[in-house]
Amino acid sequence: TYEERSHPPSVAECGTMHEEHVSIDPDLMKAGDHAGSTFYELERFAQAALTPGAQPEVTLEDGAFAVMMGVGAQRSIEQGVPIYWKDLVHEYMNHLERFTK
Numbered sequence: 145t146y147e148e149r150s151h152p153p154s155v156a157e158c159g160t161m162h163e164e165h166v167s168i169d170p171d172l173m174k175a176g177d178h179a180g181s182t183f184y185e186l187e188r189f190a191q192a193a194l195t196p197g198a199q200p201e202v203t204l205e206d207g208a209f210a211v212m213m214g215v216g217a218q219r220s221i222e223q224g225v226p227i228y229w230k231d232l233v234h235e236y237m238n239h240l241e242r243f244t245k
Contacts, residue, residue, distance in 0.1 A: 212236055 172183050192198040216227040 208236065 188201060192200045212229075212232045216229065216232050220227045
């Protein structure tokens with residue numbers, strides 16, 4: 145739940161980082177953003193959406209956390225102070241509560 149994840153995961157929870165190099169079709173580089181990843185993300189999303197019982201690689205919750213991270217970064221830039229993750233989660237939960245009543 146959001147309350148359980150009111151802070152970023154620890155280094156131990158994240159596991160080992162590794163680097164991987166993936167070749168990118170030059171046409172994809174010309175056509176889209178993020179070094180072609182947008183194409184691959186949409187392709188996998190479509191596969192999951194069209195396959196009964198398939199689980200998506202990312203969830204709505206993952207997307208909400210990504211947006212909150214961006215909001216926090218922007219606020220920190222604008223205000224010149226650290227923005228605490230727990231405050232972003234609290235604010236998000238309050239907004240979510242308004243829509244679920």
